[in-house]
Amino acid sequence: MSKAILYDTTKCIGCRACEAACAERWGLPYDDDIAKRETLSERKLTTIVTHGERFTRRLCMHCEEPTCASVCPVGALEKTSLGPVVYHEDRCIGCRYCMLACPFQVPAYEWSQALPRVKKCDMCFERQQAGLPTACAEICPTQATICGEREELIAEARRRLAENPEGYYQRIYGLEEVGGTSVFILTAVPFEELGLRANLPRQPLPVLTWRVLSLVPDIVTVGTALLGGIWWITHRREEVAAAEGKERKS
Amino acid sequence: MNLAGLIRRLTVWQWIFAVIVLGGLYATYLRFLHGLGSATHLSDQFPWGLWIGFDVLCGVGLAAGGFTLAAIVHIFNIERYKPILRATILTAFLGYVLVIVALLFDLGRPYRIWHPLVMWNPHSVMFEVAWCVMLYTTVLALEFAPAVLERFQWHAPLRLLQVVSIPLVIAGVILSTLHQSSLGSLYLIVPHKLYPLWYTPLLPLFFFLSAMCVGFAMTIFESWHSSRAFGRQLEVPLLASMARVLAVLLSVYLLLRFVDLRHRGALDLVVVPRIETWLFWLEIALMAVPVVLLFRRSVRLRPGALYACAVMVIFGFVAHRLNVSVTGMEAGSGTSYVPKWTEIMVTLAIIAVGFAVFRIVAQYFPVFPEEAPRPALAPAAGDD
Numbered sequence: 001m002s003k004a005i006l007y008d009t010t011k012c013i014g015c016r017a018c019e020a021a022c023a024e025r026w027g028l029p030y031d032d033d034i035a036k037r038e039t040l041s042e043r044k045l046t047t048i049v050t051h052g053e054r055f056t057r058r059l060c061m062h063c064e065e066p067t068c069a070s071v072c073p074v075g076a077l078e079k080t081s082l083g084p085v086v087y088h089e090d091r092c093i094g095c096r097y098c099m100l101a102c103p104f105q106v107p108a109y110e111w112s113q114a115l116p117r118v119k120k121c122d123m124c125f126e127r128q129q130a131g132l133p134t135a136c137a138e139i140c141p142t143q144a145t146i147c148g149e150r151e152e153l154i155a156e157a158r159r160r161l162a163e164n165p166e167g168y169y170q171r172i173y174g175l176e177e178v179g180g181t182s183v184f185i186l187t188a189v190p191f192e193e194l195g196l197r198a199n200l201p202r203q204p205l206p207v208l209t210w211r212v213l214s215l216v217p218d219i220v221t222v223g224t225a226l227l228g229g230i231w232w233i234t235h236r237r238e239e240v241a242a243a244e245g246k247e248r249k250s
Numbered sequence: 251m252n253l254a255g256l257i258r259r260l261t262v263w264q265w266i267f268a269v270i271v272l273g274g275l276y277a278t279y280l281r282f283l284h285g286l287g288s289a290t291h292l293s294d295q296f297p298w299g300l301w302i303g304f305d306v307l308c309g310v311g312l313a314a315g316g317f318t319l320a321a322i323v324h325i326f327n328i329e330r331y332k333p334i335l336r337a338t339i340l341t342a343f344l345g346y347v348l349v350i351v352a353l354l355f356d357l358g359r360p361y362r363i364w365h366p367l368v369m370w371n372p373h374s375v376m377f378e379v380a381w382c383v384m385l386y387t388t389v390l391a392l393e394f395a396p397a398v399l400e401r402f403q404w405h406a407p408l409r410l411l412q413v414v415s416i417p418l419v420i421a422g423v424i425l426s427t428l429h430q431s432s433l434g435s436l437y438l439i440v441p442h443k444l445y446p447l448w449y450t451p452l453l454p455l456f457f458f459l460s461a462m463c464v465g466f467a468m469t470i471f472e473s474w475h476s477s478r479a480f481g482r483q484l485e486v487p488l489l490a491s492m493a494r495v496l497a498v499l500l501s502v503y504l505l506l507r508f509v510d511l512r513h514r515g516a517l518d519l520v521v522v523p524r525i526e527t528w529l530f531w532l533e534i535a536l537m538a539v540p541v542v543l544l545f546r547r548s549v550r551l552r553p554g555a556l557y558a559c560a561v562m563v564i565f566g567f568v569a570h571r572l573n574v575s576v577t578g579m580e581a582g583s584g585t586s587y588v589p590k591w592t593e594i595m596v597t598l599a600i601i602a603v604g605f606a607v608f609r610i611v612a613q614y615f616p617v618f619p620e621e622a623p624r625p626a627l628a629p630a631a632g633d634d
Contacts, residue, residue, distance in 0.1 A: 039294075040294070041294060042294075067439060070371075070373045070374065070439075071374050071375065071376060071439055072371055072374055072376075073365075073366045073371055073374045073376035073377035073379075073380055074362075074365045074366055074369040074371060074377075075369055075370070075371040076369075091365060091369050092358070092359060092362070093357050093358070093359050093360075093362040093363060093365050093366075094357045094358020094359040094360075094362075095356075095357055095358075095376060096292075096297035096298065096358065097374075097376050097436070099294060099297040100297050100298055100439075100440065100443075100579075101439045101440060103442055105294075105295065105583070105584075107294075108294045109286075109294060109297065109358070111285060111286055111287030111292070111293070111294075112285055112287040112288070113285055113287075114282070114283065114284070114285050115358075115359060116285065116286065116358040116359075117358075197442065199442060200442060201441065201442075205439055205441075206373060206439075208438045208439055208441065208451075209373075209374075209375050209435055209438050209439050210373060211438075211451075212375075212431075212432075212435045212438065212454055213372070213373065213375060213378060213435070216378065216428060219424070219427065219428060220424055220428075223423070223424045223427060224420055224424060227321070227325050227420045227423055227424070228420060230325050230326060231324070231325045231327070231416060231420070234325070234326055234327035235327055237327075238327065
């Protein structure tokens with residue numbers, strides 16, 4: 001069983017309590033100025049995004065097969081069996097491939113630091129390990145964000161869609177995107193209208209590079225045999241020519 | 251007084267060199283003391299810029315002459331290219347060292363560059379590139395080592411290197427094939443970001459083919475420059491026959507590009523009036539014009555024209571790499587990126603230092619063959 005988050009935009013009142021709780025949990029400064037900037041950054045690992053009358057939330061989606069973990073050359077990002085995708089900062093070399101590759105454009109960087117780290121939501125990993133809900137779910141006054149077992153939350157999301165077909169856009173964001181995530185978002189309107197990336201493939205992205213990488217052993221073995229063979233043939237000719245005398249020389 | 255005298259004696263090129271290096275040093279200071287944020291225009295939305303797009307992606311490609319020529323001479327046993335092999339290997343080696351230097355600028359934690367050696371993730375293209383670049387730089391060092399050993403008359407290690415020379419060349423070709431193509435594979439993971447004129451499952455193939463093309467173009471480019479710098483004869487017949495191979499490779503590459511666009515249903519995009527379209531056509535033109543020219547014998551045999559074609563191919567190659575890494579990524583990332591002066595300065599300084607080191611090494615080590623009229627050895631097979 002793994003943990004997940006269900007965020008229901010129809011219940012969100014945009015109070016930003018989740019932002020404040022998240023900042024507190026990470027020990028980051030939080031004030032009105034920071035609250036106004038509705039983008040993820042090194043100082044804001046989750047943010048409310050206002051779309052007219054509606055609100056949505058951005059945070060790490062904790063993919064089932066995370067692109068970030070697959071592209072990281074040193075395994076600094078890891079999908080835990082508990083659900084959260086966590087960051088081991090002592091491994092990170094700072095290549096920022098995770099930031100380039102993340103389909104949800106989530107990881108942020110400490111650009112102003114001399115020794116920077118990647119910053120992203122880790123679904124309150126240590127709280128989850130202790131059986132506590134995430135800080136954002138705990139504080140949410142309307143229960144727009146709830147936290148629990150992944151399968152149970154999917155069932156809950158389906159129940160809400162079925163009970164209120166008029167009120168909800170009939171899809172669960174995160175269920176199929178890039179092979180499924182551990183954060184699910186329910187909306188009243190099509191995803192694009194809330195700025196959620198809707199053009200993502202259904203398959204996990206790591207497949208795209210693994211298809212090529214898995215060929216490496218074949219390229220090495222066949223390539224070595226081929227090049228060695230060509231060398232043997234081209235130099236064999238020389239030996240023959242040398243043995244046959246000096247006709248070739250001139 | 252001495253300083254004033256020195257300044258008066260500097261040539262224009264030495265002045266340019268000095269200014270670039272001083273600027274580069276200042277930019278280096280900004281980068282390492284104030285962080286990437288103040289030294290670059292990179293952002294969370296656009297984490298890779300000029301240093302990756304040009305210094306690394308182009309740097310590795312421009313050094314591709316090393317493996318193509320090593321394969322031609324040692325594997326395919328086409329001996330007549332031997333006179334220019336060492337210079338090419340040296341360029342490749344310096345190229346890779348400079349790529350690693352550029353990486354040290356770009357990595358957030360450069361002192362951890364060795365981490366991929368002990369912390370493995372075989373699912374990461376970057377992991378594979380890291381290993382290949384490291385191993386291939388070692389191979390290049392060993393391939394160039396004979397020049398150093400000859401200079402100091404150390405015969406024992408020289409004999410040892412001769413024994414392993416063929417396995418070394420084979421390893422070099424395989425490693426190059428792997429990471430030249432893998433630089434393209436890096437971008438397979440961003441189908442949602444990279445503009446469809448450039449995103450294709452064939453990216454690894456295109457990066458490999460274009461690296462081979464630019465390997466030949468760079469060999470022509472370098473031969474032309476070192477013949478001028480060191481007052482040597484230019485190996486025109488050699489370069490002319492190389493230009494033929496280049497023309498064929500380029501045609502195959504260009505043809506495949508358009509076949510691929512058609513198969514992906516992206517052919518319509520080549521007439522959409524957008525900035526991407528113009529830069530796409532610039533890139534294609536820089537590759538297509540030399541193809542047309544190089545199929546003419548008169549062009550192949552005129553050093554100036556041959557040189558101009560090589561330069562166009564190099565620019566076309568750089569345009570492709572920058573289109574993939576910068577232009578093509580902007581719209582999909584929802585932002586725009588123009589490098590900061592510090593990024594440009596570091597890049598220029600790295601190139602300038604590369605040129606200077608090549609010159610110094612070529613002066614003190616046997617990089618070029620003795621001036622015996624070697625080209626005459628090339629049998630009738632010169633160009634035709």
